Amino acid sequence: DAGITQSPRYKITETGRQVTLMCHQTWSHSYMFWYRQDLGHGLRLIYYSAAADITDKGEVPDGYVVSRSKTENFPLTLESATRSQTSVYFCASSAPNQRETQYFGPGTRLLVL
Amino acid sequence: AQRVTQPEKLLSVFKGAPVELKCNYSYSGSPELFWYVQYSRQRLQLLLRHISRESIKGFTADLNKGETSFHLKKPFAQEEDSAMYYCALSGGNQGGKLIFGQGTELSVKP
Numbered sequence: 001d002a003g004i005t006q007s008p009r010y011k012i013t014e015t016g017r018q019v020t021l022m023c024h025q026t027w028s029h030s031y032m033f034w035y036r037q038d039l040g041h042g043l044r045l046i047y048y049s050a051a052a053d054i055t056d057k058g059e060v061p062d063g064y065v066v067s068r069s070k071t072e073n074f075p076l077t078l079e080s081a082t083r084s085q086t087s088v089y090f091c092a093s094s095a096p097n098q099r100e101t102q103y104f105g106p107g108t109r110l111l112v113l
Numbered sequence: 114a115q116r117v118t119q120p121e122k123l124l125s126v127f128k129g130a131p132v133e134l135k136c137n138y139s140y141s142g143s144p145e146l147f148w149y150v151q152y153s154r155q156r157l158q159l160l161l162r163h164i165s166r167e168s169i170k171g172f173t174a175d176l177n178k179g180e181t182s183f184h185l186k187k188p189f190a191q192e193e194d195s196a197m198y199y200c201a202l203s204g205g206n207q208g209g210k211l212i213f214g215q216g217t218e219l220s221v222k223p
Contacts, residue, residue: 031209042119042199043157043213050209058210090157099209100147100201104157 003027006105019078023091031094032074036087081112117202119214134185134217136200144202146183151197190221
């Protein structure tokens with residue numbers, strides 16, 4: 001489980017500020033994912049990446065930006081945070097031969113005031 | 114539209130009682146279905162997938178395409194089964210994207 005880490009674990013920010021959530025994995029998994037978890041909605045996919053320099057939108061991408069210059073890192077940036085982006089954010093990764101067997105990070109709790 | 118519905122937010126049973134966590138899906142093609150579980154203070158992890166047709170920790174789930182359901186069952190619940198359970202759907206060749214249900218919290222009382 002220590003193979004995928006997220007930082008920070010907790011973050012408080014203000015509306016309008018830019019925030020970057022980090023995700024790092026040591027398995028060299030080609031696939032990486034960002035989800036947000038909200039009461040009543042379960043987990044919703046924000047963005048995903050099939051490999052370095054390949055990213056695509058998920059279900060709720062608006063207000064978020066991702067990049068993947070290296071296989072092991074997949075940062076998620078909130079360009080101008082809004083209160084509706086208060087959530088728990090999970091990063092996950094998977095190997096190409098078992099893409100749906102995703103390994104999750106511990107999550108980042110983000111509060112936007 | 115692709116959708117996964119878990120109608121129960123909370124399911125509370127006594128130890129030794131049977132458990133059934135419901136999952137219904139909406140998908141036009143041939144889906145792959147999964148159950149993920151999150152125990153207290155642990156990470157979300159895969160519990161089982163329908164194509165494996167396996168029993169994990171005593172849990173089984175059968176894909177019923179006629180009823181578009183993938184209910185998770187265990188004949189005798191244990192206290193350590195208490196957790197948050199998520200049903201998830203993949204549409205096959207969609208880059209590993211999963212659509213999750215809202216989750217059901219299972220509480221097994223002694």
